Amino acid sequence: MSRKFFVGGNWKMNGSKKVADELLSNLVKGPLDPNVEVLIGVPAIYLDFVKEKAPCNIYVAAQNCYKTEKGAFTGEISPSMLKDIGIDWVILGHSERRQIFQEADTLIAEKVNHALESGLSVVACIGETLEEREAGQTEAVVAKQIKAIKDKICNWQNVVIAYEPVWAIGTGKTASPQQAQDVHKILRKWLADEVNEAVAKTTRIIYGGSVTASNCKELAKECDIDGFLVGGASLKPEFVDIVNANQ
Numbered sequence: 001m002s003r004k005f006f007v008g009g010n011w012k013m014n015g016s017k018k019v020a021d022e023l024l025s026n027l028v029k030g031p032l033d034p035n036v037e038v039l040i041g042v043p044a045i046y047l048d049f050v051k052e053k054a055p056c057n058i059y060v061a062a063q064n065c066y067k068t069e070k071g072a073f074t075g076e077i078s079p080s081m082l083k084d085i086g087i088d089w090v091i092l093g094h095s096e097r098r099q100i101f102q103e104a105d106t107l108i109a110e111k112v113n114h115a116l117e118s119g120l121s122v123v124a125c126i127g128e129t130l131e132e133r134e135a136g137q138t139e140a141v142v143a144k145q146i147k148a149i150k151d152k153i154c155n156w157q158n159v160v161i162a163y164e165p166v167w168a169i170g171t172g173k174t175a176s177p178q179q180a181q182d183v184h185k186i187l188r189k190w191l192a193d194e195v196n197e198a199v200a201k202t203t204r205i206i207y208g209g210s211v212t213a214s215n216c217k218e219l220a221k222e223c224d225i226d227g228f229l230v231g232g233a234s235l236k237p238e239f240v241d242i243v244n245a246n247q
């Protein structure tokens with residue numbers, strides 16, 4: 001069963017209206033491979049601005065949202081607020097949320113569940129630290145992270161899993177195609193064993209961590225790598241080349 005290639009650009013806490021305009025015009029100029037689903041994860045304050053201007057073949061995503069709809073949660077935004085301005089996607093569980101903002105597996109899983117129940121599609125991020133990899137714990141760590149999500153959700157249809165080894169994020173140290181493939185394969189088997197075969201076959205598992213125009217083609221050749229979540233390079237013109245990695 002073929003899975004449509006999926007490339008997300010996570011702008012993180014970068015940009016301005018001017019930068020957003022530049023990045024959007026670069027994407028519009030493309031040309032983008034029509035066989036690829038493309039997403040941009042935009043700082044909350046620019047979501048409305050970008051959504052108004054983005055062409056309809058580009059998904060606009062929030063980089064976070066909370067696990068409930070409304071109330072006394074200063075600084076948070078809810079899935080229904082995102083839906084209200086036409087946003088259909090959210091990135092959850094990014095390692096920067098886990099590490100800097102101490103988001104635990106349970107909270108992330110609750111957020112994923114609530115986002116899905118509210119009609120959003122989710123890019124759910126998981127990945128091990130360097131210490132965990134060096135201690136031989138990669139498989140156990142990603143299994144624990146994905147299990148937390150599995151325990152809360154009942155439908156995987158609108159989930160994309162992003163495997164992002166923390167040691168590769170923003171460091172220029174990309175996982176080798178084999179290192180990434182090994183973990184993606186483990187995750188797909190985990191889905192087959194713990195959820196079901198159909199979910200394992202259809203769920204996109206994308207790789208993130210220092211993906212660039214120079215390394216994307218080799219990574220894209222691996223059979224369990226269904227796309228990328230791109231940080232730094234999504235703020236550069238080369239993002240178009242990464243979207244087109246399969247061409």
Ligand SMILES: O=C[C@H](O)COP(=O)(O)O
Nearest residue numbers: 010169170209210231232
């Ligand atoms: O969400 C994207 C990842 O954190 C990867 O970031 P990076 O491409 O700058 O390493």
